[in-house]
Amino acid sequence: MSTPKSERTRAAIRDAAMASFRQRxxxxxxxxxxxxxxxxxxxxxxxxxxxxxxxxxxxxIQVQADHRAAAAPLLAQETKLAPRLRAFLHxxxxxxxxxxxxxxxxxxxxxxxxxxxSPLSPESSTARESVIALLRETVEGSADRLPAEVxxxxxxxLYRIYLALTLAWVQDTSPGRARTRRLIDNGTRLLAVxxxxxxxxxxxxxxxxxxADVAELGE
Amino acid sequence: MSTPKSERTRAAIRDAAMASFRQRxxxxxxxxxxxxxxxxxxxxxxxxxxxxxxxxxxxxIQVQADHRAAAAPLLAQETKLAPRLRAFLHxxxxxxxxxxxxxxxxxxxxxxxxxxxSPLSPESSTARESVIALLRETVEGSADRLPAEVxxxxxxxLYRIYLALTLAWVQDTSPGRARTRRLIDNGTRLLAVxxxxxxxxxxxxxxxxxxADVAELGE
Numbered sequence: 001m002s003t004p005k006s007e008r009t010r011a012a013i014r015d016a017a018m019a020s021f022r023q024r025x026x027x028x029x030x031x032x033x034x035x036x037x038x039x040x041x042x043x044x045x046x047x048x049x050x051x052x053x054x055x056x057x058x059x060x061i062q063v064q065a066d067h068r069a070a071a072a073p074l075l076a077q078e079t080k081l082a083p084r085l086r087a088f089l090h091x092x093x094x095x096x097x098x099x100x101x102x103x104x105x106x107x108x109x110x111x112x113x114x115x116x117x118s119p120l121s122p123e124s125s126t127a128r129e130s131v132i133a134l135l136r137e138t139v140e141g142s143a144d145r146l147p148a149e150v151x152x153x154x155x156x157x158l159y160r161i162y163l164a165l166t167l168a169w170v171q172d173t174s175p176g177r178a179r180t181r182r183l184i185d186n187g188t189r190l191l192a193v194x195x196x197x198x199x200x201x202x203x204x205x206x207x208x209x210x211x212a213d214v215a216e217l218g219e
Numbered sequence: 220m221s222t223p224k225s226e227r228t229r230a231a232i233r234d235a236a237m238a239s240f241r242q243r244x245x246x247x248x249x250x251x252x253x254x255x256x257x258x259x260x261x262x263x264x265x266x267x268x269x270x271x272x273x274x275x276x277x278x279x280i281q282v283q284a285d286h287r288a289a290a291a292p293l294l295a296q297e298t299k300l301a302p303r304l305r306a307f308l309h310x311x312x313x314x315x316x317x318x319x320x321x322x323x324x325x326x327x328x329x330x331x332x333x334x335x336x337s338p339l340s341p342e343s344s345t346a347r348e349s350v351i352a353l354l355r356e357t358v359e360g361s362a363d364r365l366p367a368e369v370x371x372x373x374x375x376x377l378y379r380i381y382l383a384l385t386l387a388w389v390q391d392t393s394p395g396r397a398r399t400r401r402l403i404d405n406g407t408r409l410l411a412v413x414x415x416x417x418x419x420x421x422x423x424x425x426x427x428x429x430x431a432d433v434a435e436l437g438e
Contacts, residue, residue, distance in 0.1 A: 104332040111330065111390070113323040164383060171330070171437055179432065186429040193425040197416065206412040210405040213398065218390055 010048045012038055017055040018062060025102025026109050026117075029055070053116035053123060056109070060119065060127035063095045068134050070094060079143040082192035085158070088138045089184045092131075092162060093169055093177075100177070103170040119163060120218035132159050144195060147204055156215035163218075229267045231257055236274040237281060244321025245328050245336075248274070272335035272342060275328070279338065279346035282314045287353050289313060298362040301411035304377070307357045308403045311350075311381060312388055312396075319396070322389040338382060339437035351378050363414060366423055375434035382437075 016037055020029040031052065035045035049055050074087035099106060109117045116123040135155040139146065146154065169180040197203045235256055239248040250271065254264035268274050293306035318325060328336045335342040354374040358365065365373065388399040416422045 104330070108327055108330060111323070111327060167386075168436055179435065183429070183432040183436075186425075186432050190425040190429050193421055194416075197413075202412055206405075206409040210402070210409050213402040213405050216398065217387055217402075 006048075009040070009044070013040075013045055013048050014055070014058045014062075017049075018059060021055075021059055021102070021106075022098045025099075026052075026056075026105040027102075031055070051116075056117045057123055057127065060124055061130075064127045064130045064134075067092050067095045068130070071134060071138075075138060075141060079141075080192070081139065081142040081144040081146070081195065082188045084138045084142050085191065086184055086188040088135065089162065089165060089188070090181065093166070093180065093184075096166065096169065107167060107170045118218070128159070131162070132156060135159055135162075147198055149208055150198055150204065150211065153208070153211040153215045157211045160214050160217045225267075228259070228263070232259075232264055232267050233274070233277045233281075236268075237278060240274075240278055240321070240325075241317045244318075245271075245275075245324040246321075250274070270335075275336045276342055276346065279343055280349075283346045283349045283353075286311050286314045287349070290353060290357075294357060294360060298360075299411070300358065300361040300363040300365070300414065301407045303357045303361050304410065305403055305407040307354065308381065308384060308407070309400065312385070312399065312403075315385065315388065326386060326389045337437070347378070350381070351375060354378055354381075366417055368427055369417060369423065369430065372427070372430040372434045376430045379433050379436045 013034055016034045017029060020034060020037075029052065031045050031049060032042050035042045038045070049058075070091040071088055074091065075084055078084050078087060096103065106117075109115060110119060112118075115121065118124065119128055132155045135158050139151055139154045139158075145151075165180065165184070168183065169177055172180045174180075198207065232253055235253045236248060239253060239256075248271065250264050250268060251261050254261045257264070268277075289310040290307055293310065294303055297303050297306060315322065325336075328334060329338060331337075334340065337343065338347055351374045354377050358370055358373050358377070364370075384399065384403070387402065388396055391399045393399075417426065
């Protein structure tokens with residue numbers, strides 16, 4: 001049963017969890033700690049969020065909404081595919097910055113076998129589908145028309161490439177993680193140069209099965 | 220001081236560790252357990268291997284030597300770059316198969332921040348340099364001549380791509396991890412189609428900075 005009071009309680013726990021994930025990281029954030037902070041019983045907190053996994057899903061949904069909001073104005077003024085994808089990727093990493101000090105904890109939790117915290121888990125489907133939808137808008141809203149089969153597979157494949165990029169970002173020890181940012185710039189610059197080759201049938205025939213493989217990674 | 224007896228003891232611990240890593244995985248293998256199995260004192264075992272990290276380095280060196288031995292006959296009979304790289308990648312994953320049941324443990328240990336068990340750590344340099352040397356032989360032994368600057372960066376960049384592939388393999392839940400194998404086949408097929416484009420100056424100019432970025436990932 002969702003009442004206004006229940007909704008407010010749920011929102012308060014969620015907001016406290018988001019702040020705790022940023023400040024304390026994944027490992028040190030516990031539902032017990034959040035209940036203490038909010039002056040509510042642990043049982044009441046567990047009623048709204050039965051496990052830390054449920055809070056991670058809230059985090060993913062929040063990060064995805066912030067990502068979409070940050071990308072929208074850039075996508076609105078850019079029609080070429082490569083800079084659109086560049087905007088998607090940079091604004092995506094921007095959302096991770098506040099969690100940067102604890103990035104490894106989140107990555108290790110996400111990579112544990114069968115983890116609900118994996119962005120590819122069934123539990124994470126709401127946030128994942130939103131990110132993939134944003135990628136579809138990034139691709140389909142471009143004036144660069146991709147071959148139909150490529151455009152179809154691209155959002156799911158690019159989502160896996162984006163996840164690999166976030167892992168490179170987590171592991172990046174360069175000041176300000178600038179190397180990962182440069183990787184985005186140089187990778188999308190190569191995409192701009194390579195894009196016309198997708199019109200060549202031998203290239204398209206070679207790239208489609210690879211895109212399909214990448215699109216199903218982690219399924 | 221290395222005497223024949225000391226060398227034999229060291230080899231016995233190393234062999235027991237390799238068997239234990241295969242059977243029990245990374246987490247459950249301890250130096251204490253190996254000492255018990257070999258009927259030696261824990262102090263004696265620690266004298267040869269002060270930490271589990273030292274045993275992981277032995278594992279990496281062993282896997283690298285087995286990889287080289289498995290790749291050599293295939294590289295000897297293949298002159299084109301794409302199938303040479305395909306042979307490198309498949310024989311590399313072949314060496315990981317015996318550890319497959321515990322693959323996630325090794326991956327999580329390798330990805331922990333600052334871990335000696337990272338294949339990119341200073342402690343892992345012996346095995347890493349051997350794998351990169353094998354990649355250099357794979358590239359330079361090919362009849363397909365790459366532009367000099369591309370050939371220079373390719374082994375370090377391909378090594379990072381290989382590490383990303385091993386992580387995809389760890390996470391691959393398809394029967395026999397067949398999806399990762401297909402990814403190798405389709406990826407190297409695309410490489411064969413794309414290779415002539417490296418002769419075009421705009422393509423080469425766009426790919427070089429990206430290769431340089433990938434080549435320094437994790438440094």
